[in-house]
Amino acid sequence: MEPEKTVPHLGKATTWNVNSLKVRLPQVLEWLSREKPDVACLQETKMPDAQFPHQAFRDIGYDAVWAGQPTYNGVAILSRSPIEIPQTSMDDHPDDHKRFLSARIGGVRVVNVYVPNGQDLDSPKFSYKLEWLERLARYLGSIRSGPDPVLLMGDFNIVPDDLDTWDPQGSKDQIFHSPPERKALAAIFGEGFSDLYRVLYPDRQEFSWWDYRMGNFHRNRGLRIDLILSTPTLTGACREVVIDRQARKHERPSDHVPVTVVFSA
C-alpha cells in the first residue's frame, strides 16, 4: 500500500512590495493582523538582516525567513505555520542583490521574487533583468519535477498584457511592456505556471502599483506587476485573487498594494 500523500494546503497567501519595511512596518502589522494570510511574501524590505523585525512578526503569530541588505532590494517570507527548507538563492551563482527567497510551507514550495527593474531597454540593468529571469525560469523548471506544488509570487516588474497597463499606447515597447520581458514571462508560463488573477478574471483591469507622482493613484494610472503564479494543482484550487486598492489610501503608503490569493480548503 502506498503511503498517503500529504495534501498540500495554503488557505490564503499574499505578496506585497512594501518599499521599506522600516517605514511600512506598522501598516504591514496592522494589515496582517486584520487579513490573516497564512503566508506573506514581502519585497523591497530595504534593510540589513540584523535589523529585520522578527519579534514584531512573532508577536502577531508569524514566523519569518528573510534575505536583506542595506538600502536596496530585500525579501522576506512570513508564515503562520512552520517554514521548512528555506533557500536564499535559485542556483549556485552568488547574487549581490537580495531578490529571491523560497521555502516549503504547508507542503507547498513558496517562491518569493523581486525581479530587477531594468530601468531602460538600452541599460545594462535591462540585460541583468533578462538574465535574472532566465535563471529564474531554469530554477522553476528544476523544482517543477519535485514533489511539491509551487506558488510563485512577487514583484515581477513586467506588465503581462496591454490589459494590465493604464497606457497601452504610450507604453508600447517601453520598459515593463517590452517583447523581451514578456517573452521571459512567457518562458515561465511555459514551465507550467499560470497567472492566477488572469485565469480567474480574463477581462478585468485592476492595478497593483501606481507612481507616487502626478496624482496617478487618484487618476488610476497604474500597472499590474505584482503577480501570483502557480503550478496546475494550486491553479485548480484557486478561488479568488484580491488586489487591496484600499491599502494605497493609507497615510504614507507603499506605491504597491498587497495582492492575495485564496485557495479552496
Add this chain to the structure above:
DNA sequence: ATGACTTATACGATAAGA
C-alpha cells in the same frame, strides 16, 4: 518637461525605483 514623489544615506544632494 531628462519633471512631478518617496526612499536611503546622511544632513544636502544624489541614486533608484517603475
